[in-house]
Amino acid sequence: MSDITIKHINYRNLGWDTAANLYLPAGFDPAGQYPAIVSTHPIGSCKEQTSGNVYGAGLAREGFVVLAFDASFQGASGGEPRFVEDPSIRVSDIRFAIDYLMTLPYVDPACIGAIGICGGGAYTVHAAITDHRIKALVSITGVNFGRLIREGFSQFDPLSALQAMAAQRTAEARGGARQVINYLPTSVEEGRKAGVTDIDVLEATEYYRTPRGQQPNGATSGLFSFNSAAFGWDAFLHAEVLLTQPLLVVMGDKPGGFGAYRDGWEIYGRAASTDKQMFVAEGWSHYDLYDKPEPVAQAMAQMVPFLRKHLS
Incomplete structure (x- = not known):
């Protein structure tokens, strides 16, 4: 990535530090003014994966300043206990990322955009609903975590799941060990053996x-x-009234159990944005859009002119 510069930074969040990578374009001039993008990673991911090394780097090559950060309680960011996935705090993380960009003299404060992948896509939507410093946004194969945890992640039995979580939290409050779950099998082979x-x-x-x-x-x-x-949370709440910024939804046409296909069409329909676009990458799936060159190139071909138009 010799054509761009990556700075490893930290900035203050609620009561801890956020770790982030700041991607700067080739020929970066600190005396200039640049449009900037906040890039939010998927659930269970980190800034070194698709939000940073693929889309962050790609947008920096197109002339944007991009901030890819680790969620609170995850990655290299602070916060205890570890591995908390709380939608309200995840959305707050995006606001703190914008706060940081607003302190940089070379970022144009009127030209802030936001993108997110998977769960990060829906978190980005929710952030834009109430933070209108975001002037344009892109949801890439976005998944509404509230909907997903009420459905597939709880085996379509949310009340039983909530009872189990309540019992576990009480046990932990009384000194019991934290229960950290893994969202995925240890390998594809093990998953198939388990009937996935x-x-x-x-x-x-x-x-x-x-x-x-x-x-x-x-x-x-x-x-x-x-x-x-997450059970009482909806990424798209009030989108019909408050989500007025230009919106681009990107997804593949191979639907899977995480529901990005249905969620993509839902937010496209619900958003109050007068400029909203849908791009469906035909023949590609949710995880193809994380890093595979052809679908990523298709996504970038839509994103770059969209962001340039609305962040200039």
Whole structure:
């Protein structure tokens, strides 16, 4: 990546530090003014995976300043206990990322955009609903974590899941060990042996469990007892009234169990944006859009002119 510069930075969040990578374009001039993008990683992921090394680097090559950060309680960011996946805090992370960009003299404060992948795509949507410093946004194979945890992640029995989480949280409050769950099998082979057939689970495992996408901080883990916070959350709440910024939805046409296909069409329909676009990468799946050159190139071919138009 000799054509761009990556700075490893930290900035203050609520009561801890956020770790992030700042991608700067080739020929970067600190005296200039640049449009900037916040890039939010998927659930269980980290800034060194698709949000940073693929889309962050790609947008920096197109002249944008890009901030790819680790979620609170995850990756190299601070926060205890570890592996909390709380949608409200994840959305707050995006606001703190924008705060940081607003302190940089070379970032044009009127030209802030946001992108997110998988769960990060829906978190980005929710952030834009109430933070109109975001002037344009892109959801890449975005998944509404609230909907997913009420459905597939709880085996379509959310009340039983909530009861189990409540019991576990009480046990932990009384000194018991934290229960950290892994969202994925240890390998594709183990998943198939266990009867897994869903394309999203198998392709996620192939991405996160092999050298293709594996990173030390891409833990694909969640603190079971704290997952209850997501059950009452909807990434798209009030989008019909408050999501007015230009919106681009990118997804593949191979639907899987995580539901990006249905969620993509839902937010496209619900958003109040007068400029909203849908791009469906034909023949490609959710995890193809993480890093495979052809579908990523298709996504970038839509994103770059869209972001340039609205962040200039």
